[in-house]
Amino acid sequence: MNSLVVAAVLLVLLGLAYQVGWSRSRTVAVGADRRLHSRPAYHGTLAAIWVLVPVALVLGLWALFGPGVTDSYIRSQIPADVAASLEPAQLNNAMARIRSIASGYGVLGEPQPFENQAGQALRQFQLISFLIVIAAAAGLGVLALFAARRRITPALRARNQVEAVVNALLVACSAVAILTTIGIVVSLLFEAIRFFTFISPVDFFFGTVWNPRFSTTGTGGEGDYGLIPLLWGTVMVAFIAMFVAVPVGLMSAIYLSQYAHPRLRSTVKPIIEVLAGIPTIVYGFFALVTVGPFLSGIGNAVGLDIRATSAATAGLVMGIMIIPFISSLSDDILRQVPKSLRDGSLGLGATRSETIRKVILPAALPGIVGAFLLAISRAIGETMIVVLAAGNSPILRLNPFEPTSTVTVTIVNQLTGDTDFAGPQSLVAFALGLTLFAMTLVLNVAALLIVRRFREQYE
């Protein structure tokens, strides 16, 4: 209700401001030599911006300080003797009950008289304060509108000012994304540094044993935090995944972009892309329930000991998950290769496959390698499939048919259950996260650089 009123007031004010700015600019522009610098629409927009700023300021301040003011009002409504007799927790509870009474939701049990009274008072207070805020906002807005109206002259560079505001808005939005990234990285970094006060970086990065004993007391008994087994597991699973996904994905991209009839392509491509939309947890239990037993069945048949949950199972299913990623990206890249190159090759009497192997693939190679790198970073960061299907066994083993564990799985393990972020057992997650982030960052940057080089070649 309140927010509806606010929105309505705001809309009316902005509409009015636009209208005033628009018509005022037309009025001042009469006379032969008084050409407007900017179109009336810009004057209108500028006036609306002038109004928006103070209104938003008032509303923002209220959103920021309103709750605090209300709280202290509620406290002042609780009789002093009652307040003195209550524990802090009980006091909070009473305040919550008063708020509920004021909003008319009702409370559990019979409200005490002081609660009822305070509730009524709060209700009035809320109404009045809301009216004051709205009136203040609207009043300031109208004042701003007058100021804006007076500024309007034919020479006013309204267009440039509006553009500057739009520009600032866009910058602010991208700043949000960048600041978030920086914030995440910085917090990862600080927590990781805290972890390294427990375990030396050398032991972490070069240790070959992973055995973080969970000590319930939180003192002593730190255990071993060697990254190598996890890193090896990650690399092995990612490698198996790429081994599956690269040939299949690339071949299907070549088929789609070079051989398939456009009508076929336009139906097949979306279907392949649906594969990318399947939640990874679904792939995970597909791996656990179907692929794992199937692989170990094959193993039995040929006399090999293949475990149902293993690096191979996880890698295979992850590869299937990545196929659409590679095929769709590569397809786009292959289709970006100018048709004139293909024609040039065909015109010399080259076959289709010669053209693809010797002209189109080399021309698209940087872009395709970029796609591969993006896919690898996807594989490295993938969690659900490995949690379910890799067997969770952080031991350094070369055999891909044995269970293994990855960095992501270990992060999950370290953070599930009771965690207090005081000991290395949970802090290690940040160090692992940082490692993972660094790996994918390097891969992504490499991919971007390569893809950019490819773009420059043709555009």
Added chain:
Amino acid sequence: MDMIAGRGNMAEQNTDKAAKVDTLSDRRVRVSTRDVCVFYGEKQALYDVSIDVPDRAVTSFIGPSGCGKSTFLRCINRMNDTIEGARVTGKIDLDGDDVYDPSLDVVELRSRIGMVFQKPNPFPKSVYENIAYGPKIHGLANSKSDLDEIVVSSLRKAGLFEEVKDRLHEPGTGLSGGQQQRLCIARAIAVGPEVILMDEPCSALDPIATAVIEELIDELRENFTIVIVTHSMQQAARVSQKTAFFHLGKLIEEGPTEQIFTNPVHKQTQDYIMGRIG
């Protein structure tokens, strides 16, 4: 085979140039087309084009932009196959064999009919590799030195060798527009096609480079069949023995170049040559 003789009116009108016409009409017909229509989707781009291209001569296609010259050229080596929605009807023969016969090997056809495209399209490979590409896939060179030989002679013929001899191993896409055009010509002649289709091969060239290419065309004519699309009347007059004038997708008039330029039958042809349509 006797199609040219069938076009009686040409021969009659050019009695004074009888010698020339005779030599042309004596020539074997390399490519002969009958009632060729081309459709791009619903839109028809060519209407019933019938023409004979004589062996060991230069035939030029002229006509205003968008009249279908490139389209017709692409029909001859079936490059229209690669265009989505393009459809060709009618009959096109190369040495009496139907080019659109389903049993025909398109790859072989295109190695016999080379093409220089309207827009230069060098591969993103080195200058050397651009030219060596064709000879390699057709196994024309037995050794590295054979290949070098082919590359150098092709570049020489296209008048490009002197300019690029120090940068044979730099990307062909780094050359200037006109150099790329000559690179594409060199690339086409390196595979030694019997028929060469050239779509405005001199559009980006200065008069000197143009002269080199025209010399090349004249030289190639001794052994090959050449079709050239050009917007330059002077060029058509200089290099070709036979000229065909297209307008709005129709073949308006064809005949010995001398006759087309001195004594055209159709008013449209005359207007175009005099620069009144275009």
